[in-house]
Amino acid sequence: MQQKELLYEGKAKKLYKTDDENLLIAEFKDDLTAFNALKKGFEEGKGALNAKISAKIFKMLEENGIKTHLVEVLDDRRHLVRNLKIIPIEVVVRNIATGSLTKRLGIKDGTVLPFSLVEFYYKDDDLGDPLINDEHALLLELVEHENELEELKRLGREINVIMKNYFAKRGLKLVDFKLEFGKDSEGKIYLADEISPDSCRFWDMETNEKLDKDRFREGLGGVKVAYEEVLKRISEDIK
Numbered sequence: 001m002q003q004k005e006l007l008y009e010g011k012a013k014k015l016y017k018t019d020d021e022n023l024l025i026a027e028f029k030d031d032l033t034a035f036n037a038l039k040k041g042f043e044e045g046k047g048a049l050n051a052k053i054s055a056k057i058f059k060m061l062e063e064n065g066i067k068t069h070l071v072e073v074l075d076d077r078r079h080l081v082r083n084l085k086i087i088p089i090e091v092v093v094r095n096i097a098t099g100s101l102t103k104r105l106g107i108k109d110g111t112v113l114p115f116s117l118v119e120f121y122y123k124d125d126d127l128g129d130p131l132i133n134d135e136h137a138l139l140l141e142l143v144e145h146e147n148e149l150e151e152l153k154r155l156g157r158e159i160n161v162i163m164k165n166y167f168a169k170r171g172l173k174l175v176d177f178k179l180e181f182g183k184d185s186e187g188k189i190y191l192a193d194e195i196s197p198d199s200c201r202f203w204d205m206e207t208n209e210k211l212d213k214d215r216f217r218e219g220l221g222g223v224k225v226a227y228e229e230v231l232k233r234i235s236e237d238i239k
């Protein structure tokens with residue numbers, strides 16, 4: 001597989017074309033950003049950690065019947081992925097209230113939600129990824145049909161059940177996470193982007209210690225150690 005020109009550079013990844021128009025190469029960067037890139041940082045080795053963590057989770061989800069964009073892990077920080085048309089909606093699923101939910105609605109930080117909350121955010125950096133509802137998504141034509149919104153919610157909930165259980169066995173509370181999806185030329189929906197401590201919140205089951213990008217957002221330090229801990233826990237063979 002030949003890597004060709006840079007197609008797109010995001011905050012945490014670069015996407016390259018390949019000699020196959022159906023495939024792209026995603027390269028995980030060491031950059032860290034928060035608050036719509038108002039806060040910027042760099043953590044040597046973070047990209048490689050996220051590439052490993054995300055690959056493990058995507059493979060686990062595939063084993064559980066979720067279609068993902070991952071085709072092959074190429075090396076330490078590069079994945080070969082399907083070339084999809086990304087749906088410009090960030091699907092956030094929450095099990096415990098924290099972050100923007102507590103600020104927006106005044107729910108006490110750490111409250112276990114009575115059901116898993118699925119939210120849509122419009123993926124637009126200039127607008128700061130605003131929270132939207134189904135009608136906004138239709139108005140902006142972010143999807144072709146209402147059914148696709150239902151499908152995104154269904155996938156968000158299904159992935160949440162699988163991941164919550166997977167991480168609980170590894171001593172981690174899955175607090176919340178963000179998913180992105182893309183469509184192939186036939187309109188089939190695949191899970192895309194990444195699932196890592198950049199895009200999820202993990203709290204230690206016993207101590208509630210934060211093992212995710214909140215360490216960077218809140219300036220707590222120990223970012224890399226936390227990501228390494230997540231990789232360690234998911235690398236253990238647990239039935």
Ligand code: TMP
Pocket residue numbers: 092098099100101129176177178198199200201
């Ligand atoms: P929030 O509480 O800031 O809305 O974040 C909810 C979850 O979504 C959290 O796990 C972090 C993740 N997330 C991203 O991956 N990218 C983003 O741009 C935002 C705002 C959140």
Ligand code: ASP
Pocket residue numbers: 011033034035036037038198213217
């Ligand atoms: N807002 C994202 C986050 O805090 C990162 C960013 O947009 O720079 O996860």
